[in-house]
Amino acid sequence: MLEQLPTFDLAIIHCGEVLTLSGASECPKRRAELADVGLIRDGVIGISGEKIAWVGSETSYRQLGRAKREIDAGGKVVMPGLVDSHTHAVFAGSREGEWEEKMRGASYLEILKKGGGILRTVDATREASPEDLLNLAKETLKKMLSYGTTTVEIKSGYGLDLKNELKILNVIQRLKDETPLDVVATFLGAHAIPKEYLNNSDSYIDLVIGMLPEAKDHAQFCDVFCEEGAFSASQTRRVLEQAVKLGFQVKLHAGEFSDQGAVRLAAEFAAVSVDHLDVIHECEIPLLIESGAVGVLLPGVSHFLRMKEPPPVRALIEVGVPVALASDFNPGSCPSFSMQEMIHLAVRNFNLSASEAISAATINAAHGLGMASSVGSLEVGKQADLLLLDIDHYEQLPYYFGMNHVDKVIKNGKIVYS
Amino acid sequence: MLEQLPTFDLAIIHCGEVLTLSGASECPKRRAELADVGLIRDGVIGISGEKIAWVGSETSYRQLGRAKREIDAGGKVVMPGLVDSHTHAVFAGSREGEWEEKMRGASYLEILKKGGGILRTVDATREASPEDLLNLAKETLKKMLSYGTTTVEIKSGYGLDLKNELKILNVIQRLKDETPLDVVATFLGAHAIPKEYLNNSDSYIDLVIGMLPEAKDHAQFCDVFCEEGAFSASQTRRVLEQAVKLGFQVKLHAGEFSDQGAVRLAAEFAAVSVDHLDVIHECEIPLLIESGAVGVLLPGVSHFLRMKEPPPVRALIEVGVPVALASDFNPGSCPSFSMQEMIHLAVRNFNLSASEAISAATINAAHGLGMASSVGSLEVGKQADLLLLDIDHYEQLPYYFGMNHVDKVIKNGKIVYS
Numbered sequence: 001m002l003e004q005l006p007t008f009d010l011a012i013i014h015c016g017e018v019l020t021l022s023g024a025s026e027c028p029k030r031r032a033e034l035a036d037v038g039l040i041r042d043g044v045i046g047i048s049g050e051k052i053a054w055v056g057s058e059t060s061y062r063q064l065g066r067a068k069r070e071i072d073a074g075g076k077v078v079m080p081g082l083v084d085s086h087t088h089a090v091f092a093g094s095r096e097g098e099w100e101e102k103m104r105g106a107s108y109l110e111i112l113k114k115g116g117g118i119l120r121t122v123d124a125t126r127e128a129s130p131e132d133l134l135n136l137a138k139e140t141l142k143k144m145l146s147y148g149t150t151t152v153e154i155k156s157g158y159g160l161d162l163k164n165e166l167k168i169l170n171v172i173q174r175l176k177d178e179t180p181l182d183v184v185a186t187f188l189g190a191h192a193i194p195k196e197y198l199n200n201s202d203s204y205i206d207l208v209i210g211m212l213p214e215a216k217d218h219a220q221f222c223d224v225f226c227e228e229g230a231f232s233a234s235q236t237r238r239v240l241e242q243a244v245k246l247g248f249q250v251k252l253h254a255g256e257f258s259d260q261g262a263v264r265l266a267a268e269f270a271a272v273s274v275d276h277l278d279v280i281h282e283c284e285i286p287l288l289i290e291s292g293a294v295g296v297l298l299p300g301v302s303h304f305l306r307m308k309e310p311p312p313v314r315a316l317i318e319v320g321v322p323v324a325l326a327s328d329f330n331p332g333s334c335p336s337f338s339m340q341e342m343i344h345l346a347v348r349n350f351n352l353s354a355s356e357a358i359s360a361a362t363i364n365a366a367h368g369l370g371m372a373s374s375v376g377s378l379e380v381g382k383q384a385d386l387l388l389l390d391i392d393h394y395e396q397l398p399y400y401f402g403m404n405h406v407d408k409v410i411k412n413g414k415i416v417y418s
Numbered sequence: 419m420l421e422q423l424p425t426f427d428l429a430i431i432h433c434g435e436v437l438t439l440s441g442a443s444e445c446p447k448r449r450a451e452l453a454d455v456g457l458i459r460d461g462v463i464g465i466s467g468e469k470i471a472w473v474g475s476e477t478s479y480r481q482l483g484r485a486k487r488e489i490d491a492g493g494k495v496v497m498p499g500l501v502d503s504h505t506h507a508v509f510a511g512s513r514e515g516e517w518e519e520k521m522r523g524a525s526y527l528e529i530l531k532k533g534g535g536i537l538r539t540v541d542a543t544r545e546a547s548p549e550d551l552l553n554l555a556k557e558t559l560k561k562m563l564s565y566g567t568t569t570v571e572i573k574s575g576y577g578l579d580l581k582n583e584l585k586i587l588n589v590i591q592r593l594k595d596e597t598p599l600d601v602v603a604t605f606l607g608a609h610a611i612p613k614e615y616l617n618n619s620d621s622y623i624d625l626v627i628g629m630l631p632e633a634k635d636h637a638q639f640c641d642v643f644c645e646e647g648a649f650s651a652s653q654t655r656r657v658l659e660q661a662v663k664l665g666f667q668v669k670l671h672a673g674e675f676s677d678q679g680a681v682r683l684a685a686e687f688a689a690v691s692v693d694h695l696d697v698i699h700e701c702e703i704p705l706l707i708e709s710g711a712v713g714v715l716l717p718g719v720s721h722f723l724r725m726k727e728p729p730p731v732r733a734l735i736e737v738g739v740p741v742a743l744a745s746d747f748n749p750g751s752c753p754s755f756s757m758q759e760m761i762h763l764a765v766r767n768f769n770l771s772a773s774e775a776i777s778a779a780t781i782n783a784a785h786g787l788g789m790a791s792s793v794g795s796l797e798v799g800k801q802a803d804l805l806l807l808d809i810d811h812y813e814q815l816p817y818y819f820g821m822n823h824v825d826k827v828i829k830n831g832k833i834v835y836s
Contacts, residue, residue, distance in 0.1 A: 094810070096817035100772060103765055147821070304819070306766065341820025347521055348724065354518060392512070399514035401722070402759025402820055403565070 004064055008046035008053055010413060011067035012388070016075040018043035019394055020055055021363045021377035028294055028322035028367040034356040037079075037394060038377070045078065047384040050412035055378055071408070071415075073388050077397070079358065080378050081150025081385035081411065082339040083365035086251075086275050086296050086326035088188075089144075089154045090137045090168050090175075093124030095331045099304070118158075118192045121331050125158035125168070133171045134178075140329075140337065141179045146417050147338045148406045150385040151182040151366070151375050153326075155223055157191030160204075162211050165189050169218035180416040182385075184369050186221035186251055187212070190231050190239050205235045209242050220370075221272065222248035226262035233261045240269045249370065252293075255280040255311075256301070267291035273324070273368040278302060278311045285312070288321050294368035295321045297360070299345035300334035313350040324365040325357060340397060340405060347398040354395040384413040422482055426464035426471055428831060429485035430806070434493040436461035437812055438473055439781045439795035446712055446740035446785040452774040455497075455812060456795070463496065465802040468830035473796055489826070489833075491806050495815075497776065498796050499568025499803035499829065500757040501783035504669075504693050504714050504744035506606075507562075507572045508555045508586050508593075511542030513749045517722070536576075536610045539749050543576035543586070551589045552596075558747075558755065559597045564835050565756045566824045568803040569600040569784070569793050571744075573641055575609030578622075580629050583607050587636035598834040600803075602787050604639035604669055605630070608649050608657050623653045627660045638788075639690070640666035644680035651679045658687045667788065670711075673698040673729075674719070685709035691742070691786040696720060696729045703730075706739050712786035713739045715778070717763035718752035731768040742783040743775060758815060758823060765816040772813040802831040 020038035029036070044061035046054035054065065098116040102108075111117050125133065137154075144152060154172050159165035169185060176183040189208040197204035212222070222243035224236040230253075231239075240250055250269045254262030256276040263284040266274040274288060275296035288295060295316050302310060316323055325346050329337040336342075339361050346357040366376025374383050388408040391397060397405060409417035438456035447454070462479035464472035472483065516534040520526075529535050543551065555572075562570060572590045577583035587603060594601040607626040615622035630640070640661035644654040648671075658668055668687045672680030674694040681702040684692040692706060693714040706713060713734050720728060734741055743764050747755040754760075757779050764775040784794025792801050806826040809815060815823060827835035 094814060094817070096772070096811065096813040099817050100765065100813060103769060104771070143821070300820075303766070335818045336820040338820040344820075347518065348721070351521060353522070354514070393514065395514040395518060396512060399512070399517050400753045402718075402754040402756040402762075403561070404822060 005046065005054055006048065008048050008065065008067035009069065010047040011061065011065065011070045012045040012073055012078055013058065013061065013070050014075055015043045015045065015073040015078040016392060017041055017077045017394055018045060018055065018378065019077065019079040019358060020379065021080055021359060022379050024363045025372050025377060025379060028364045028372070029359045030320045030322050031317060034317060034359045035353055037355045037358055045378060045386065047413045050384055052378055052380055052382050052384045054380060077389040077391050077394050079387050079389065079394065080362045080376055081387055081409065082148045082361050083151040083369065083376055084144070084149045084327050084337065084339055085153045085273065085324055085365040085368040086298060086328050087152055087154050087337065088157060088330035089140050089152065089337070090133055090171050091121050091125050091158045091331060092128035092133060092136060093121055093331065094335070095120060118332055119195055122158050122160055122192065122194065126164050130167050130171060133167070134174055137171055137175055138179060141175060141181055144337050145181060145409055146406060147340060147404055148387045148409060149181070149337065149339050150409065150411050151369065151371065153184040153186055153369055155186040155188040157188035160189070160192065160194035162214065165211055166214060169215060173218055180411045182375065185219040186223045187215040187219040188223045188225065189215065190224040192225065192230055201231065201235065205231065205238055208239055212242055212246055216246045216248060220249060221251045223251040223253060225253040226260045226265070227253060227256055228258040228260065233265060236262060236265055240265060244269055251275065263287045266293050272370055275326070277316070278307060282315070285315060285319055285321065289319060294324050294364060296324045296326050296368050297346065297350060298326055298328040298334065299342050299349055300336050301328050303345050303349060304334050310350050313352065322364050322367060323360050324368040325360040326365065338404065341402065344398040344401040354398050357398060358394060384410060386410050423464065423472055424466065426466050426483065426485035427487065428465040429479065429483065429488045430463040430491055430496055431476065431479065431488050432493055433461045433463065433491040433496040434810060435459055435495045435812055436463060436473065436796065437495065437497040437776060438797065439498055439777060440797050442781045443790050443795060443797060446782045446790070447777045448738045448740050449735060452735065452777045453771055455773045455776055463796060463804065465831045468802060470796055470798055470800050470802045472798060495807040495809050495812050497805050497807065497812065498780045498794055499805055499827065500566045500779050501569040501787065501794055502562070502567045502745050502755065502757055503571045503691065503742055503783040503786040504716060504746050505570055505572050505755065506575060506748035507558050507570065507755070508551055508589050509539050509543050509576045509749060510546035510551060510554060511539055511749065512753070513538060536750055537613055540576050540578055540610065540612065544582050548585050548589060551585070552592055555589055555593055556597060559593060559599055562755050563599060563827055564824060565758060565822055566805045566827060567599070567755065567757050568827065568829050569787065569789065571602040571604055571787055573604040573606040575606035578607070578610065578612035580632065583629055584632060587633060591636050598829045600793065603637040604641045605633040605637040606641045606643065607633065608642040610643065610648055619649065619653065623649065623656055626657055630660055630664050634664045634666060638667060639669045641669040641671060643671040644678045644683070645671060645674055646676040646678065651683060654680060654683055658683060662687055669693060681705045684711050690788055695734070696725060700733070703733060703737055703739065707737060712742050712782060714742045714744050714786050715764065715768060716744055716746040716752065717760050717767055718754050719746050721763050721767060722752050728768050731770065740782050740785060741778050742786045743778040744783060756822065759820065762816040762819040772816050775816060776812060802828060804828050
């Protein structure tokens with residue numbers, strides 16, 4: 001005899017394709033598993049309270065289930081909310097003129113001499129009041145949600161002094177409380193050398209180390225921009241040694257423009273993620289596996305900055321590094337927060353398949369935040385964070401590019417965008 | 419003494435930047451003029467009925483003007499509706515799997531052998547009922563409008579026999595009547611060699627010539643895909659000779675993958691536009707100027723198909739060829755109809771400035787359709803087709819990429835999207 005299911009608060013019915021991304025909550029998808037989106041055709045998702053209570057076929061639901069309320073997905077695609085595990089979403093000002101100059105051939109140095117570059121954003125962010133910063137960021141997160149991002153990591157790093165770094169971390173804290181998104185905070189005091197310390201970066205590192213105890217109250221992760229013109233491997237190590245002592249988990253910017261050996265530090269400090277990886281040395285790839293870190297690829301940056309060579313994506317996947325995709329949303333190197341566009345660019349530029357890119361933007365990205373037990377897939381007991389898309393097949397997500405395919409966003413069991 | 423303005427039906431007030439694109443309704447923007455978006459800061463647009471009645475400063479409006487209704491643009495950017503002068507928007511089916519294979523290295527021929535490519539879309543479009551085709555296309559045009567396209571050209575060319583070409587042209591006719599957009603029809607019977615004529619393309623050209631008289635009742639333009647694997651220059655000439663006799667104006671697909679000498683034909687037949695131009699010979703550029711045709715660039719295609727070299731855009735501009743941008747929306751080579759994305763890609767890949775790209779997507783595109791006296795700029799007497807964008811400066815349009823910045827669309831003086 002068939003057993004009735006409990007009455008769900010909400011059921012998403014008539015899902016032509018449900019991408020469950022199931023089976024990888026314990027360990028991120030690697031190699032072949034990356035290509036498995038856990039597809040259920042003609043599926044239904046049952047939601048009770050804020051959690052997913054059931055995922056199964058329309059036929060079973062018709063026989064066994066009922067819900068207080070049903071939403072018809074119209075035979076289209078339903079998938080987990082997108083997880084953007086690397087952004088710099090709290091800042092003031094924009095730098096569109098600078099980009100146009102870059103596209104016409106201006107060098108980074110020429111732009112810096114004109115007062116452009118990252119320090120322009122630092123100036124604008126320092127000048128902005130906490131309320132103004134919060135309002136700007138709320139507007140950003142509201143739009144992110146409309147593009148399907150339900151979990152977002154945000155780094156500090158446009159303050160570059162204690163007062164302003166804490167101002168940003170406080171804004172991130174308020175975004176957690178005042179928006180529907182899951183917001184994860186990362187302290188990135190070591191984002192750039194502020195103008196006060198231009199010829200004295202070691203002293204700035206001292207300052208960053210001094211910021212760590214207060215930053216710890218607001219941020220789960222500590223990150224360092226280990227890069228030529230930013231911070232060396234030994235400076236990075238100094239920050240991380242102290243950060244780990246204080247209980248931070250580690251993320252790292254590694255190999256965006258040059259290889260400073262950050263991957264070795266990732267292994268040393270058991271980094272949760274290592275991000276960028278555009279120009280890492282092949283010999284470092286085994287270290288990445290050893291570190292256990294998720295490799296976060298940022299296809300929007302290499303697109304926006306017209307980087308000639310893609311990162312060694314296939315090599316990373318082949319050896320078993322779990323890869324994630326993120327936007328890196330920021331005014332200098334990627335002014336887009338559309339994770340759908342990142343999925344498109346990952347297929348276009350990094351040779352990922354649609355299913356690999358979707359795995360990378362959901363469950364693997366959740367691992368990159370240590371949140372895979374609660375988000376990133378549609379499995380019983382996880383948060384009911386899901387997207388109803390206006391496409392017939394999931395392969396159309398990267399294919400129909402430059403457009404937003406989100407019809408509805410459900411976050412913790414509630415419709416937050418329609 | 420100041421004279422009062424007439425009372426407008428509608429005024430768009432508090433426009434931080436109005437891009438008028440004025441001064442080029444008679445002749446398209448060329449060279450330096452391309453960089454002039456006709457910027458008015460703190461402007462107001464007065465609309466009476468379906469037309470623009472006044473464009474001026476907020477200060478003047480406050481002194482002299484009033485309106486039955488005002489819309490507050492919130493200090494943001496207001497610009498003419500986007501003109502997409504090259505699409506294949508009436509078709510059935512999609513080809514996402516094929517694109518993924520291409521990205522993984524499959525050749526055009528391998529895909530064709532598996533039954534893929536353009537003839538797959540022809541099969542699906544032939545099978546579709548007129549009602550189904552109409553409903554698909556209406557959905558497409560509704561979304562186009564939400565991305566800011568207020569005027570769109572649509573080509574036939576997935577029927578490839580009289581009955582099915584007329585079916586498509588009839589759908590385009592109904593789109594004119596049943597959507598808010600201005601829709602321009604182009605007969606492209608010579609789009610591909612249908613499977614019935616694979617080894618006998620000359621006979622298919624005979625058939626196309628036979629279709630012309632009936633097609634003329636539904637289409638203003640005649641276009642030919644002059645390309646290796648499609649139609650030769652001499653076949654193209656045969657079609658155009660007859661088309662021009664019947665009163666068609668001419669558009670041409672030229673130099674997408676190979677140079678078949680179509681530009682010479684453009685001069686010969688006084689083409690209104692010559693489209694693609696990715697691989698034309700330098701010696702043909704003077705012919706382009708001679709033809710007077712608008713050069714329509716399709717940056718979505720070269721992006722989507724990963725074409726290695728951009729078209730000689732700067733050379734075209736330098737010698738005075740007026741350039742336009744279009745999406746080429748179609749399931750094989752550009753499944754995006756976001757003209758905003760095309761503007762981004764034109765800056766990213768073709769080295770246009772933001773203002774050049776915006777001129778190319780508005781007033782010059784209108785010239786590419788022979789419609790510059792009614793659309794493409796915000797000038798008194800023209801159709802009140804305009805966009806309220808959620809950006810602070812027009813240079814942000816290409817900069818914040820992969821996203822839709824349209825807040826409201828006004829078409830013929832009425833809000834059609836908000």
